[in-house]
Every structure is written in structure tokens, then in C-alpha cells.
Amino acid sequence: MATQPSPPRPTTGTKSHPKWYDLMVVGIGAAFVVALAVxxxxxxxxxxxxxxxxxxxxxxxxxxxxxxxGPGPTQPVPTPTLVPLEAxxxxxxxxxxxxxxxxxxxxxxxxxxIGAPRTDTMMLxxxxxxxxxxxxxxxxRDLWVEIPGFGFNRINTAYPFGESNRLPGGGxxxxxxxxxxxxxxPVQYYAVIDFSAFERMIDEIGGVDVLVKERIKISPxxxxxxxxxxxxxxxxxxxxxxxxxxxxxxxxxxxxxxxQQQVALAILDRVVGFNMVPTLISKAPRLYxxxxxxxxxxxxxxxxxxxxxxxxxxxxxxxxxxxxSPPGMVGFYTRPDGAQVLRxxxxxxxxxxxxxxxxxxxxxxxxxxxxxxxxx
Amino acid sequence: MAAGDTLPxxxxxxxxxxxxxxWPWILAGGVLAIVVLGASAVTGxxxxxxxxxxxxxxxxDNLLQEQFDLGVADLQDGRLQIARQRFEYIxxxxxxxxxxxxxxxxxxxxxxxxxxxxxxxxxxVINTPTPTLSVxxxxxxxxxxxxxxxxxxxxxxxxxxxxxxxxxxxxxxxxVNQMFFGALRNRGLGEILxxxxxxxxxxxxxxxxxxxxxxxxxxxxxxxxxxxxxxxxFGLDWQLAAANFSGLCAAGxxxxxxxxxxxxxxxxxxxxxxxxxxxAAVDQYDASLTTRDKDSLHPTxxxxxxxxxxxxxxxxxxxxxxxxxxxxxxxxxxxxxxxxxSAPGATPTNTATTAPATGSPTPSATLGxxxxxxxxSPSFTPTETFTxxxxxxxGG
Numbered sequence: 001m002a003t004q005p006s007p008p009r010p011t012t013g014t015k016s017h018p019k020w021y022d023l024m025v026v027g028i029g030a031a032f033v034v035a036l037a038v039x040x041x042x043x044x045x046x047x048x049x050x051x052x053x054x055x056x057x058x059x060x061x062x063x064x065x066x067x068x069x070g071p072g073p074t075q076p077v078p079t080p081t082l083v084p085l086e087a088x089x090x091x092x093x094x095x096x097x098x099x100x101x102x103x104x105x106x107x108x109x110x111x112x113x114i115g116a117p118r119t120d121t122m123m124l125x126x127x128x129x130x131x132x133x134x135x136x137x138x139x140x141r142d143l144w145v146e147i148p149g150f151g152f153n154r155i156n157t158a159y160p161f162g163e164s165n166r167l168p169g170g171g172x173x174x175x176x177x178x179x180x181x182x183x184x185x186p187v188q189y190y191a192v193i194d195f196s197a198f199e200r201m202i203d204e205i206g207g208v209d210v211l212v213k214e215r216i217k218i219s220p221x222x223x224x225x226x227x228x229x230x231x232x233x234x235x236x237x238x239x240x241x242x243x244x245x246x247x248x249x250x251x252x253x254x255x256x257x258x259x260q261q262q263v264a265l266a267i268l269d270r271v272v273g274f275n276m277v278p279t280l281i282s283k284a285p286r287l288y289x290x291x292x293x294x295x296x297x298x299x300x301x302x303x304x305x306x307x308x309x310x311x312x313x314x315x316x317x318x319x320x321x322x323x324x325s326p327p328g329m330v331g332f333y334t335r336p337d338g339a340q341v342l343r344x345x346x347x348x349x350x351x352x353x354x355x356x357x358x359x360x361x362x363x364x365x366x367x368x369x370x371x372x373x374x375x376x
Numbered sequence: 377m378a379a380g381d382t383l384p385x386x387x388x389x390x391x392x393x394x395x396x397x398x399w400p401w402i403l404a405g406g407v408l409a410i411v412v413l414g415a416s417a418v419t420g421x422x423x424x425x426x427x428x429x430x431x432x433x434x435x436x437d438n439l440l441q442e443q444f445d446l447g448v449a450d451l452q453d454g455r456l457q458i459a460r461q462r463f464e465y466i467x468x469x470x471x472x473x474x475x476x477x478x479x480x481x482x483x484x485x486x487x488x489x490x491x492x493x494x495x496x497x498x499x500x501v502i503n504t505p506t507p508t509l510s511v512x513x514x515x516x517x518x519x520x521x522x523x524x525x526x527x528x529x530x531x532x533x534x535x536x537x538x539x540x541x542x543x544x545x546x547x548x549x550x551x552v553n554q555m556f557f558g559a560l561r562n563r564g565l566g567e568i569l570x571x572x573x574x575x576x577x578x579x580x581x582x583x584x585x586x587x588x589x590x591x592x593x594x595x596x597x598x599x600x601x602x603x604x605x606x607x608x609x610f611g612l613d614w615q616l617a618a619a620n621f622s623g624l625c626a627a628g629x630x631x632x633x634x635x636x637x638x639x640x641x642x643x644x645x646x647x648x649x650x651x652x653x654x655x656a657a658v659d660q661y662d663a664s665l666t667t668r669d670k671d672s673l674h675p676t677x678x679x680x681x682x683x684x685x686x687x688x689x690x691x692x693x694x695x696x697x698x699x700x701x702x703x704x705x706x707x708x709x710x711x712x713x714x715x716x717x718s719a720p721g722a723t724p725t726n727t728a729t730t731a732p733a734t735g736s737p738t739p740s741a742t743l744g745x746x747x748x749x750x751x752x753s754p755s756f757t758p759t760e761t762f763t764x765x766x767x768x769x770x771g772g
Contacts, residue, residue, distance in 0.1 A: 025398075029405075036409050040416035047417050051424025052431065095538040130542055144612060149457035152611040165458065168443060168465030177461070184578030333612045343612050346574075346604045354581060362538060363560070364585045365553055366545065 089189055089298040097361060098307060099126040100189040100299075101176050103159065107195065107245075116163035116171055118156040120245075121260060122179065124187065127310055130362035134314045136264060136321040137356050138257035139179065143324065144333065144341040147178050154341060155182065159192075172296060182344065185357050189299045195221065197294025199237030201267075204287060205276055207236045208266040210243065218242035240266075254325040261321050268319075272312050281305060320360065322352045440466050440473060451479060456486045487571065488631055514540060514547050525555055530563035557586035565593055571630055573600035599629060610635055614643035618660065625667060637668035644680065654683035 092098055102123045109117030122139040141156035150161045155178060161167075162174025169176065172190040180187055199221075202208060212228045219225040220238035228243070235243060244263045247256050271277060280287070288301050299307075324330060329349050330342040447462035463480040466473050521536035537556055540547060564579030580589060580597045589597065606620030618639035624632035644660030647653045661677035664670070 029401075032405055032409075036412055039409075040412045043413050044416035044420035044423070047420030048424035048427065051421050052427040093535060093539065095542045096535060130538065130545075144608075146607060146610070149455060149461060166442070166446065167458065167461055174461075181572065181574055184574035184576075186575070335612065341612070344608050346608055347601065350577070350581075353578070357578075358581055358585070361582065361585075362541060363534070363556060363582050366549065 089300075089303075091300065092188070092303045092306060094129060094306070097126060097128040097130075097357075097363075098189065099124055099185055099187045099357075100191060100307075101172075101179055101187050103172065103175060103190065103192045104198075104245075105159070105192065105194065106156070109160075116160035118154075119159045119175060119192075120156070121257075122155065122175070123257070123260060123264070124179065124183065124185070125264075126185070126357060127307060127314065128360055128362050129310055131360050132314050132318060133360035134311065134319045135356035135360065136261050136319065137183070137352070138261060138321075138323040139182070140253050140257065140324055140330065140342055142253065142340065142342045143182070143330065144343055145178060145182050147174065148181060149174075154339075155179070172298070183349070183353055183357075185353065189297065189303070191295060191297040191299065194294040195241055197291040199241050200291050200294070201287075202235075202237035202240045204283075205267065205270050205280070206274070207234050208240055208263065208270050209234050210240075210262055210266050212243075214248070216243075216246060216248060218246050254323050257323040257325070261323070265316060265319065268311065268316070277309065277312055280308070318360075320356050322356055324349055324352065436469065440470060444473070444476065447476075447479065451483055454486075456483050459483045460487065488628075488633075514544055517543065518548060518552075521552075521555060525559060528562070530559040530566070533559040534563075553586050557583050560586075561589065561593055565596060568596050568600045573604055573630075576600055577604075599624075599627070603630060603632060606632070607635070610639060614639050614646050618643045618663075622663070633667050637664045637670070640664040640667070641670070641673055645676075648680060648683075654680045655688060658684050 102121070102125060103119045104121035105117040106120040109115075118141070120141060122141065124137040124139070125134070126137075127134045139155060141154060143155040144152060145155045146152050147155075147158045147161060149167075150158075153161075158175040158178040159171035161171075162169065163171035167174050172192055176187045176190050209232060211232050212230050215227060215230055217225055217227050218239060220242040223238055226239075233239075240263055244260045245256070246259075247253065271280065284301065284305055288304070297304075324344070326332070329345050329352060331345060332340065333343050334340050443462045443466055447459045447466070450456070450459035450462065460480065460483045463476050463483060466476050467480065517536055517540040521533050521540060524532040524536055533555060537552055537559070540552060560579045560583035564576040564583060566576070567573075567579060568576030570576075577597055577600050580593055583589065583593070588594075602620070603624055606617060606624060609617040609620065611617075618636060621632050621636035621639050624630075625636040640660045641664040644657040644664065647657040647660065657680045658677065661673060661680055665673055665677060
């Protein structure tokens with residue numbers, strides 16, 4: 001059998017490359033391996049650092065500096081701390097009544113640079129997810145109370161005592177403990193809000209509408225003073241803050257507390273009325289980051305969203321409010337050193353406390369079913 | 377065609393291989409890159425988690441150590457309330473932290489408060505005493521609440537009952553209400569005994585929504601209200617503070633003897649500075665010193681005694697002793713006379729007529745016990761005993 005000669009083999013693919021070509025291929029391969037190793041290291045390191053630092057979703061350390069540099073010669077320095085004393089509170093179960101202590105710090109103390117500031121505002125906000133009732137209780141800063149471990153003093157000194165003595169929970173922790181011992185209700189969360197964060201939040205929702213009841217002069221930070229006539233006003237962040245802070249006179253703490261509650265309701269009204277909940281929730285992580293340096297709280301973002309969601313579903317008619325105020329609940333006293341303080345009248349304060357915290361409490365002989373209560 | 381005529385057929389794969397060139401290598405390189413980068417991301421994540429855990433643990437260790445050191449310093453310097461806060465915080469974070477239980481007991485003894493209640497570790501809201509029942513079901517929640525109640529875990533009982541009520545407000549209504557009552561009543565009473573008077577009153581107020589309080593709880597609630605009423609005058613009106621704390625001190629509740637001694641001494645100072653009434657001031661100093669001896673008060677008391685003798689007895693022959701022990705102080709000033717405007721229940725009286733106050737908290741030696749030489753006549757004396765173990769258990 002005759003065999004045909006095999007055809008010449010094609011040269012493509014099997015032709016021998018020049019040496020430089022082989023070296024280049026090997027070089028590219030080596031470069032690829034090196035680049036891959038470097039990339040792997042970078043990925044490993046970035047992921048590790050991101051995870052180790054909490055993924056960027058942790059509140060920064062509170063830095064309650066004044067928004068605008070004040071005229072004072074020195075800027076106050078926060079009390080140095082080794083490690084944060086406050087920890088995130090246990091997550092809200094969604095069933096139990098939640099009470100939050102809102103605190104605003106005294107701007108003048110910051111300007112004076114005298115260390116940890118006193119609290120200028122103290123307000124308890126309570127929400128019951130089962131009865132869908134809420135309440136607000138304002139506590140005057142000059143209330144003469146026993147601060148656990150520090151004897152008797154005005155209630156607004158609890159915060160600096162706790163800060164400067166590095167108590168567990170710091171200033172907010174001692175403030176919460178003091179309020180609990182005066183009012184009796186358990187307080188799960190606290191939030192200390194500085195001026196810039198407050199203004200930022202108000203501006204984020206486009207300002208608020210308030211009905212000014214009496215002619216009043218306000219001095220917004222960074223703006224010229226203005227008179228508000230007794231009529232509805234739309235206020236921006238700075239104006240709202242000024243309206244909530246202003247006193248008509250030296251003894252107008254109680255009127256001021258009422259204005260603060262009015263602002264709180266106006267915020268709620270704005271959020272609900274303009275259906276801003278979806279927008280705010282979608283912005284929540286960014287907002288949380290933006291204002292984190294101005295808020296010191298033990299609430300997690302998730303709890304904030306859950307409680308905010310719950311709050312906007314409570315009609316204003318189901319929100320009770322009160323101010324610890326004269327004539328029945330406090331007495332005016334002047335101490336030997338000339339300090340004017342308020343003596344709490346416990347049984348009268350208890351009457352107001354019960355109206356806000358007990359009468360609407362799910363802990364009672366019976367409670368009506370609530371559709372979707374507590375479910376964000 | 378003969379077999380020999382056929383040309384050998386080249387396998388098609390040879391062509392493919394030839395045509396693919398370096399693509400398989402590129403593809404393999406891509407896969408390798410994905411695998412390597414993915415693995416590095418995973419290891420980075422795990423490393424970061426571990427780092428975070430270690431960092432938290434280190435921070436917590438440092439924090440607890442710092443609080444421990446500060447607490448010991450506070451205890452040594454007599455800042456008992458602050459020490460208590462630090463030790464309780466440590467135990468809440470780490471119940472097994474060495475020596476803290478003993479230090480907390482020591483602190484509570486100094487504060488005249490019971491020491492038999494170690495702070496429980498933070499517990500999850502949900503537990504399952506009966507493995508067969510899920511807390512996702514009504515029966516499971518109810519059973520878990522019963523278990524928590526029997527373990528005297530009042531917080532957990534209340535949380536579970538609220539969860540149950542959230543799911544079905546009508547479920548076992550009577551029994552749930554009884555359990556609410558029991559948990560609130562016992563928690564409130566415990567808080568009052570522990571020196572958290574207003575918190576205890578709040579819980580007892582909630583409990584009273586389910587039914588009338590028993591004598592023991594009601595009596596302690598009144599005592600706590602009276603204490604807080606007296607407290608509201610401390611530092612503002614020494615006369616009323618002393619008058620109200622005198623009765624509470626006789627009952628030996630909480631730190632009332634310390635506050636009575638301080639109030640009486642300060643009222644004595646006020647009587648001298650405002651009214652120049654040295655004799656009345658002597659009475660107050662006597663009351664203060666017999667309640668709680670205080671070295672720094674002796675010179676003041678002696679000086680007041682001398683001034684009183686000079687003013688009232690022309691032939692002043694009496695030689696004041698270093699420690700004034702007036703035999704018969706004026707009693708009327710110590711009679712509890714709360715003002716009619718705001719006294720809680722005017723003068724709280726204990727209606728129960730049971731055992732003597734053997735189990736009532738008694739003032740510790742640190743704070744000074746009222747001695748036999750001075751016996752204020754309190755109009756309010758809680759005589760019920762409160763034993764933390766004798767808790768109310770609802771019949772259901």
C-alpha cells in the first residue's frame with residue numbers, strides 16, 4: 001500500500017518564538033502574579049481595616065463644640081477620656097415603652113471654657129408601642145435634686161459631674177440616673193444634641209412651622225436678631241434653634257420649655273405632613289454620619305429608625321406633654337449663697353408623671369390591640 | 377475507497393487549541409485573580425472582625441480596670457455612692473470580675489442598704505425554660521414568663537408579658553395581669569429597699585393598676601414618699617428637713633440618720649446666724665451629735681452651749697463637756713410637721729400591726745445609729761418587715 005507523504009505541518013501555533021518573546025511572556029506572567037499579590041494584600045488590608053473600625057457606621061466621639069467660634073479667648077476642650085464610657089444600649093425589643101432623655105448643653109459654658117458644660121435643656125420623650133401613645137416631660141434646669149454620689153445640686157450639674165469624674169456612662173449616664181431618681185421612670189436612651197446638629201436636622205426637613213403666641217425676639221446664631229410677631233412663622237434651622245433657646249426673661253425657663261415642646265411637635269408635624277419619612281429613612285445612614293459629631297447617644301441607627309417610624313405614626317392628639325413648673329410642682333428658694341433654685345414637690349410631680357407615663361402605659365389591666373404597633 | 381486511501385483525520389481539538397492561543401492562560405489568570413482577591417477579602421474580613429473583637433476586649437478590660445481603681449479610691453475616701461455606681465457597672469459588664477462583689481457589699485453596708493442582691497448579668501429578653509415551647513408562640517411566651525417569675529427575674533417577666541400582650545392582648549388575661557402585678561410589686565419593693573425610692577414608687581403605682589397593694593408594699597411606698605418629701609427640703613429649709621428626717625431616722629431607713637444629723641447641725645448654724653438663738657441651736661447640735669458623732673461639730677456645739685449659758689443663766693456655773701449630751705432636748709422641733717401644701721399623705725402612718733421591725737434596714741455603724749440618750753418621737757414608723765426572699769407570688 002502506497003502511502004502518501006504527509007502534508008507539511010502548519011507553522012501557526014507551533015512555530016518557535018524568539019527568546020525575547022518567551023521572556024516577555026514569562027515577565028508578563030510574573031508581573032501578573034506580583035500585581036495580584038499586591039492587589040490581594042491591598043484588598044485584605046482595606047477590608048480588615050474597614051471591618052476593624054466598624055465599617056464607618058459608628059458614631060464618632062462626641063465633639064460638642066460651638067457652631068460658631070465664640071468671642072471667648074479659649075475654646076473649651078472636651079474632658080479627655082481613655083476610652084468611651086458609653087456603649088450602645090441593648091436593642092429595643094419593640095414591645096416595651098421607650099423613654100429617651102434629650103439634652104442640650106449650655107452654650108455659655110462652652111464659651112467660658114470651664115470644662116464639661118451643664119445641661120441647658122432636659123426633656124423626656126416617651127413612646128409606648130402597644131398603646132401608641134407618647135409623651136413629653138420637660139425638667140427645669142434649676143431643679144434642686146440629689147445627684148447620686150454628689151450630694152444636692154441643680155439637676156443641670158449632673159452632666160458635668162459625670163463627665164469630670166469619669167463615671168460609668170459619663171455625663172449622660174449620671175444625668176439619666178439623676179432623672180430616673182427624680183421622675184422614677186426607667187430611661188433607656190439618651191441623646192445630647194449640639195446646636196449645629198439641631199440646625200442641620202431642621203434644615204434637612206426644610207424648616208418648621210410654628211405658631212408664635214407672644215411677640216418675642218430671637219437671636220439666631222450667625223444671623224441678625226429679629227422679632228417674631230404672634231402669628232404662624234416658617235423657621236429655618238438657626239431660627240428654630242434660637243426660638244427654642246430664647247427666654248423672655250430671667251425666669252422664663254418654663255415658657256422656654258413649652259416652646260421647646262412646641263418645636264418638637266412642629267418637627268413631627270413637618271415630617272408627617274410632608275410625607276418625608278421615606279426620604280429621611282433613605283437618607284438616614286448619610287444623615288447619621290453627617291451629624292454624628294454633634295450627637296452623643298447610646299441609640300443605634302436601627303433603633304433610631306424604628307422609633308422614628310413609630311413616632312410619626314402617633315397622632316398628635318395622643319401625645320401628652322407637661323412641664324415641671326410652678327405653682328404646684330416646684331417652690332422657689334434662695335440658698336444662703338444667693339443661688340436661686342427650685343424645690344421639687346414630689347407628690348405634685350408624681351401627678352404629672354403619672355399622667356404622661358402611667359395613664360397611657362401598656363402595663364395595665366387591659367390594652368386594646370394595635371395593628372402593626374412597633375413594627376417599622 | 378480503500379482504507380489506505382483515507383487521509384488521517386486530525387483531531388479537531390488541535391485546531392481549537394491552536395486557535396485559542398493564550399486565552400486559556402488569560403482565563404485561568406482571571407479565575408486565579410478572582411479566587412485570590414476573594415480569599416484575601418474573606419481573610420481580611422475575618423482578620424478585621426478578630427481585630428475588632430480584640431480591640432473591644434482590650435478597651436473593656438482597660439475600662440473595667442480603670443473603674444475598679446477609681447471605685448476603690450472612692451470607697452477609701454468615703455464617696456460611697458460613686459463607688460457603688462462604679463462597682464455595679466463593672467458587675468453588669470462582667471459579673472465574674474474578681475473582688476467586686478465583696479467591695480460592692482462593703483459599699484452597700486456603708487450606705488445602709490441590703491447587700492444580698494448581686495447585680496444580675498445582662499440577660500437576653502427571651503429565654504426558654506421549656507425547650508418544647510417556642511417563645512414565638514403564645515403558650516411559649518406565657519411559659520417563659522412563668523419561668524422568669526419563678527426565678528424572680530422581674531425585668532424579664534415584664535418584658536415577656538409585654539411581648540405576649542403585643543401578640544394577643546386577651547391571652548390568659550387574668551393570669552397575665554396577676555403576673556404583671558407580682559413582678560411590678562416585687563420589683564418596686566426591691567427598688568425601694570435598694571434606695572431607689574422614686575423608681576420603686578413608680579413600679580408600685582403601675583402595680584396598683586392591677587389591684588390594691590398589700591400592707592407591706594403600701595407601707596414602704598408611704599415611707600419612700602415621706603423620705604423623698606423630707607429630701608426635697610435638704611439644703612433649702614434645714615428646719616423642715618431636720619423635722620422630717622428625725623422621724624425617718626428613728627425608723628432607721630436608708631441614709632435618713634445621716635441626713636437628719638446634717639440637717640439638725642445646719643439648722644443649728646442657722647439659728648445662731650439668723651436669730652442668735654444659741655439655746656435652740658444647742659438642741660439641734662445635741663440631736664445631730666447623738667445621731668451621728670462628728671468631731672468637727674464639737675467646738676461649735678460647745679461654743680453654742682457656753683453662749684446659751686451666758687445668755688440664760690446669770691450664775692453660769694455649769695461646765696460644758698467636750699461632748700454635749702443634753703439630757704432633755706426640746707422635742708417639739710423634731711415632731712414631723714410636714715406642711716399641709718405638699719406633704720404626701722400628711723403624716724404617713726403604717727396601718728399594719730405585724731411583727732416588730734426586725735428585718736427593717738438598720739443604720740450601719742458608719743452612719744451612726746440613734747442612741748438611747750436621744751429618742752425623737754417620730755409620728756411615722758414603718759414597722760413592717762421586708763425580706764427580699766419573701767416575694768409575692770401570684771396564685772396563677
